[in-house]
Amino acid sequence: xxxxxxxxxxxxxxxxxxxxxxxxxxxxxxxxxxxxxxxxxxxxxxxxxxxxxxxxxxxxxxxxxxxxxxxxxxxxxxxxxxxxxxxxxxxxxxxxxxxxxxxxxxxxxxxxxxxxxxxxxxxxxxxxxxxxxxxxxxxxxxxxxxxxxxxxxxxxxxxxxxxxxxxxxxxxxxxxxxxxxxxxxxxxxxxxxxxxxxxxxxxxxxxxxxxxxxxxxxxxxxxxxxxxxxxxxxxxxxxxxxxxxxxxxxxxxxxxxxxxxxxxxxxxxxxxxxxxxxxxxxxxxxxxxxxxxxxxxxxxxxxxxxxxxxxxxxxxxxxxxxxxxxxxxxxxxxxxxxxxxxxxxxxxxxxxxxxxxxxxxxxxxxxxxxxxxxxxxxxxxxxxx
Amino acid sequence: xxxxxxxxxxxxxxxxxxxxxxxxxxxxxxxxxxxxxxxxxxxxxxxxxxxxxxxxxxxxxxxxxxxxxxxxxxxxxxxxxxxxxxxxxxxxxxxxxxxxxxxxxxxxxxxxxxxxxxx
Numbered sequence: 001x002x003x004x005x006x007x008x009x010x011x012x013x014x015x016x017x018x019x020x021x022x023x024x025x026x027x028x029x030x031x032x033x034x035x036x037x038x039x040x041x042x043x044x045x046x047x048x049x050x051x052x053x054x055x056x057x058x059x060x061x062x063x064x065x066x067x068x069x070x071x072x073x074x075x076x077x078x079x080x081x082x083x084x085x086x087x088x089x090x091x092x093x094x095x096x097x098x099x100x101x102x103x104x105x106x107x108x109x110x111x112x113x114x115x116x117x118x119x120x121x122x123x124x125x126x127x128x129x130x131x132x133x134x135x136x137x138x139x140x141x142x143x144x145x146x147x148x149x150x151x152x153x154x155x156x157x158x159x160x161x162x163x164x165x166x167x168x169x170x171x172x173x174x175x176x177x178x179x180x181x182x183x184x185x186x187x188x189x190x191x192x193x194x195x196x197x198x199x200x201x202x203x204x205x206x207x208x209x210x211x212x213x214x215x216x217x218x219x220x221x222x223x224x225x226x227x228x229x230x231x232x233x234x235x236x237x238x239x240x241x242x243x244x245x246x247x248x249x250x251x252x253x254x255x256x257x258x259x260x261x262x263x264x265x266x267x268x269x270x271x272x273x274x275x276x277x278x279x280x281x282x283x284x285x286x287x288x289x290x291x292x293x294x295x296x297x298x299x300x301x302x303x304x305x306x307x308x309x310x311x312x313x314x315x316x317x318x319x320x321x322x323x324x325x326x327x328x329x330x331x332x333x334x335x336x337x338x339x340x341x342x343x344x345x346x347x348x349x350x351x352x353x354x355x356x357x358x359x360x361x362x363x364x365x366x367x368x369x370x371x372x373x374x375x376x377x378x379x380x381x382x383x384x385x
Numbered sequence: 386x387x388x389x390x391x392x393x394x395x396x397x398x399x400x401x402x403x404x405x406x407x408x409x410x411x412x413x414x415x416x417x418x419x420x421x422x423x424x425x426x427x428x429x430x431x432x433x434x435x436x437x438x439x440x441x442x443x444x445x446x447x448x449x450x451x452x453x454x455x456x457x458x459x460x461x462x463x464x465x466x467x468x469x470x471x472x473x474x475x476x477x478x479x480x481x482x483x484x485x486x487x488x489x490x491x492x493x494x495x496x497x498x499x500x501x502x503x504x
Contacts, residue, residue, distance in 0.1 A: 131390065132416045133469040135493040138457045139446050147442035147459060154442075154482040198457075199445040199478065247459055247469040252442055 006094075006238075006267040007101035009385045011108075012224035012231035013093075013344040015044030015217035021330035022181045024211040025118040029058050032213035032332075033113030034071050040215035044227040046107060048072040051217075053105035055092035056112060057081045059333050068111060078105045085368025086281055087239065089337035090375030094237035096218045106219065110340075113213030114332035130245045139198050142206055142284065144246035144370035146198040149286040151252040153200065155301065158289065160200050162304030164191035166285040167204050167327050169313035174324025176314060176354040181210050182328040191285075205285040207326035207335070214337040216344060225382070232344040232362070232379040236267030239375035246370045253301075256374035257294035257365060264363075264376040265296070270384075272296040276359040277346045278318065279339035281367040282325040288312070291365050292320070295376065314354070322346060322354045336366030336375070343379050360384055389417035392431065397497035402436060402488055404464055405429040415466035436488035437463040438501060445477040456480050460501055462488075474502045 017039035020032045027035075033056065041047055054076040058064035065079035078099055082091045089110055096108035138144065152158045168188055174180035186204065194202035224231035240256030240263075243249045265271060272295060280291040289303030297318065298306040306312075312320035321327075323342040326335040343362035345351045360383055366375045387395065389405070393416075396403040405414040407421040408428040420427045438460040445454050456477035461467050472480040473491070486501035493500075 135496065135498045136457050136469050136471050137446065137455065138444075138469065143444050143446055143457050146444040147457075150444060150482065151442040196445075196447045198447065245469075247467055252459075 014228035021212035036213035036215040053108040084373035086334035087366030087368035087375040090366035145284040158304035163285040170327035174328035207331035212332035236264035238263035261295035339364040413464040
């Protein structure tokens, strides 16, 4: 095994922004991505002409790296459109950190945007149903996550009420986020009584379908403090792939986060107990439970019990998905970049009413495909360097 | 050599449920491929599947009121490989993890597929 020489703290997020969450009729996906991009750049005192590396992956545009370059008037020395699903943006942070450390670029822009709600009105698909699954008509992606939840319930006694706790906690955070699409009170009974989609998951166990865009700007650490009052330094970033289709997932109760997490923690030189806020890609309620376990915040199988009693809601023992997550804030097809934006915002002290006290370490975890790709980013304040 | 997907389907059309097995490691491979995952071994033989399986996980896809609800399941075959399918012959919500099942060749959308019945 080679030693991992990830450049801990060598690069930082100095600008972050979101745009158009919820409904943005009339905007194209690239409009939304560009709007978030210029907003993120402006927050760091930069313009598109300062950018020399672009990271983007739109579901409906295979050449979106070229599209964004043209749209913004950027002549990138480096483009990366790694497509691992919603975790892609965590991998972009990892690759940007390496490229910045190697002097391959000076200002990296990572962007995403989607008009899937006002455009298509449903999840935009960028891949074909697998040949050996299609005939059985699973409702993808929810049926894949439903079978992971069913297996977790079978092996560990996890209950639908515990899954519902995740949705209720997300909603309580969303009620503190003015940009969140769903801000009405939500109870465990509401989640359990919602329309069943694919057993055991109801509509309220599933993420939203919305529009929205996000962007972050990364530079080397030596320049970061000139561009941001409180940069979010990238202390660790690691990813893992375990499968493509749910029928090939080695164990439906263990995700690749069990690999990406420990590697990111080792790079950062911190442990789960040190983390102040977590942003976990909650496409479905089972995700949050799986990732809390696999990232080491509780033992395998204990995730359901861990989230009981509002433990991950505002005022709970651990601040998880402080923007309201994909379940209640927004979910424009891929959510990974929104977890990174929220982690950076919490370190910058810019998270408004939901800002947590003294956030020095934040974790943003992305999920791609049907639990197939996992990627973990650990951000830290200047005091963690 | 017949391409793997075509070979699998041709066997099904003959009423045979066949799986690939690596001649190097003895491991079974599903879905059909040109090489064994991990080893890259291309020396694969087709052998008759036992047809025995266990439900690894299951869900009911809720279609009401448009169409009847239907089962989707992941079946772990006795040979150690897993496949997506459905369990027929019982209401979809009664399909349970751990249930022994038996493979049968059926037709969906005029193509042969493997479905399962409670064993």
